[in-house]
Amino acid sequence: MADSFDVIVIGGGPAGYPAAIRAGQNKLSVACIDQWRNRDGSYAFGGTCLNAGCIPSKALLESSELYVRAREEFAAHGIKVADVGFDVAQMQKRKAGIVKTSTQGITALFKASGVTALQGHGKLLPGRRVQFTAADGTQRELTAKHVILASGSAPAELKVAPFKAPHIIDSWGALDLPSVPKRLGVIGAGVIGLELGSVWRRLGSEVTVLEALPDFLAIADQQLAKEAARHFKKQGLDIRLGAKVSAAKVSGDAVEVSYEDAQGTHSLTVDRLIVAAGRRPFTADLLADGTGVTLDDRGFIQVDEHCRTAAEGVWAVGDCVRGPMLAHKGKEEGVMVADLIAGHYGEVNYKAIPSVIYTAPEIAWVGLTEEQVKSSGRPYKVGVFPFLASGRARAMEQAQGFAKIIAAQDDDEILGVHIIGPMAGELIAEAVLAMEFSASSEDLQRTIHAHPTLSEALHEAALAADKRAIDSINR
Numbered sequence: 063m064a065d066s067f068d069v070i071v072i073g074g075g076p077a078g079y080p081a082a083i084r085a086g087q088n089k090l091s092v093a094c095i096d097q098w099r100n101r102d103g104s105y106a107f108g109g110t111c112l113n114a115g116c117i118p119s120k121a122l123l124e125s126s127e128l129y130v131r132a133r134e135e136f137a138a139h140g141i142k143v144a145d146v147g148f149d150v151a152q153m154q155k156r157k158a159g160i161v162k163t164s165t166q167g168i169t170a171l172f173k174a175s176g177v178t179a180l181q182g183h184g185k186l187l188p189g190r191r192v193q194f195t196a197a198d199g200t201q202r203e204l205t206a207k208h209v210i211l212a213s214g215s216a217p218a219e220l221k222v223a224p225f226k227a228p229h230i231i232d233s234w235g236a237l238d239l240p241s242v243p244k245r246l247g248v249i250g251a252g253v254i255g256l257e258l259g260s261v262w263r264r265l266g267s268e269v270t271v272l273e274a275l276p277d278f279l280a281i282a283d284q285q286l287a288k289e290a291a292r293h294f295k296k297q298g299l300d301i302r303l304g305a306k307v308s309a310a311k312v313s314g315d316a317v318e319v320s321y322e323d324a325q326g327t328h329s330l331t332v333d334r335l336i337v338a339a340g341r342r343p344f345t346a347d348l349l350a351d352g353t354g355v356t357l358d359d360r361g362f363i364q365v366d367e368h369c370r371t372a373a374e375g376v377w378a379v380g381d382c383v384r385g386p387m388l389a390h391k392g393k394e395e396g397v398m399v400a401d402l403i404a405g406h407y408g409e410v411n412y413k414a415i416p417s418v419i420y421t422a423p424e425i426a427w428v429g430l431t432e433e434q435v436k437s438s439g440r441p442y443k444v445g446v447f448p449f450l451a452s453g454r455a456r457a458m459e460q461a462q463g464f465a466k467i468i469a470a471q472d473d474d475e476i477l478g479v480h481i482i483g484p485m486a487g488e489l490i491a492e493a494v495l496a497m498e499f500s501a502s503s504e505d506l507q508r509t510i511h512a513h514p515t516l517s518e519a520l521h522e523a524a525l526a527a528d529k530r531a532i533d534s535i536n537r
């Protein structure tokens with residue numbers, strides 16, 4: 063194997079592996095170093111997303127949601143099933159199979175695009191040299207014209223609630239629970255806390271979510287957040303806001319949690335506690351002295367808008383740099399950098415990155431919230447269409463939530479789209495494309511949407527922004 067490459071990527075998650083593949087497609091010689099190891103010690107490309115994040119969580123969300131629908135909705139469809147039950151071991155087995163197929167797929171993709179796959183640790187040395195340490199401890203020094211750092215992130219540990227498996231666990235532990243805890247505590251009502259809380263609630267856990275912030279889903283449009291809170295409450299998720307966890311300790315086979323809110327100090331006993339209080343950039347043993355790469359005060363690798371670090375020829379992408387910690391954001395950064403290195407055009411439109419929360423109903427948005435538009439002072443109009451008025455949603459027994467579009471009053475530019483309802487995560491793609499092409503709400507109004515589809519909700523929301531909705535009453 064060569065010791066010198068055009069590009070070396072350190073990190074094989076959803077930011078790093080696409081960077082390596084695109085570099086290969088661009089006819090650059092490229093190696094991707096990744097150290098991810100699963101619990102059985104085996105190496106696997108794909109990083110957090112494929113091994114312990116996006117993919118396994120979606121597998122369990124799907125299984126648990128199907129169970130709830132079979133139990134609660136089938137009767138309305140006229141489907142009779144006796145004794146709907148579930149088998150956590152089978153759910154976990156299915157999940158593991160999906161993860162394995164996905165991670166093995168990366169190895170095949172690497173082969174197809176000529177990427178040298180190196181499993182082990184990578185450390186950047188000065189002068190774009192990289193020290194590679196293989197599983198058996200042997201070390202080699204590699205050199206590259208360009209190095210892309212894609213070392214990702216790790217769950218934030220709270221001093222007040224240090225991880226202590228199997229009782230106090232991170233999101234990976236929460237995805238691997240072998241059985242349903244009777245009482246489950248979750249610290250943090252962010253995306254991860256809500257998704258994991260939903261999985262285990264659906265399977266019967268009494269779930270209490272403790273969130274330090276006073277507002278629910280403060281990052282989302284508040285009309286959406288209110289609708290979501292209503293549904294989660296109905297599902298039995300006990301979400302306590304303004305509740306800051308001050309201590310958690312394992313006692314016997316349970317966890318004693320203390321938290322503070324406006325009323326004072328409270329205690330809560332749970333069988334398992336998931337700490338989903340955010341993620342931090344992961345750069346442990348990544349940078350030797352003298353590389354010139356700098357970190358900000360929160361530990362993120364500092365980069366410009368094209369992901370260049372302070373060191374010549376060294377780039378950084380994904381969760382280890384500023385911006386939303388999302389797989390698709392990292393992927394586009396990785397691809398952009400590999401294209402820029404090859405002398406091609408590359409750009410990430412940070413204003414059009416969709417966010418999705420895969421709960422039921424699903425939540426998705428792109429662009430500005432109504433609160434953000436309001437505070438910008440730009441005059442705007444809003445169109446909302448409830449899924450209750452969607453024939454397809456009703457046929458699916460999923461007529462919950464709404465699609466909302468915010469457009470500028472002056473030139474009709476779409477500023478934000480917010481959807482809560484069936485398949486919101488899929489529907490948002492149309493809004494992302496519209497915003498990418500600087501569409502106006504009129505452009506959406508004049509685009510033909512097939513009937514009956516869920517996508518008509520966005521069409522009707524755009525019409526509603528000008529009080530011209532056909533299938534709902536304009537307000």
Ligand code: FAD
Nearest residue numbers: 073075076077097109110111115184214380381387388389
């Ligand atoms: P990572 O995926 O963390 O990958 C970094 C890789 O680099 C790892 O394999 C790591 O081992 C390796 N590495 C680090 N340092 C070195 C080194 N020195 N040498 C060699 N290798 C190294 N995002 C979404 O967009 N959609 C979702 O639905 C979603 N769901 C999530 C659910 C959960 C439970 C969690 C925890 C996260 C979820 N995320 C989701 C976030 C998503 O997983 C991350 O944004 C994404 O994985 C970031 O990609 P990355 O490549 O930057 O980092």
Ligand code: AMP
Nearest residue numbers: 250252253272273274306307338339340
């Ligand atoms: P996210 O960053 O979206 O993954 O969400 C993590 C959430 O955890 C944030 O909303 C934080 O406010 C919340 N959080 C962090 N620390 C605590 C704590 N000690 N008690 C309760 N909530 C917390």
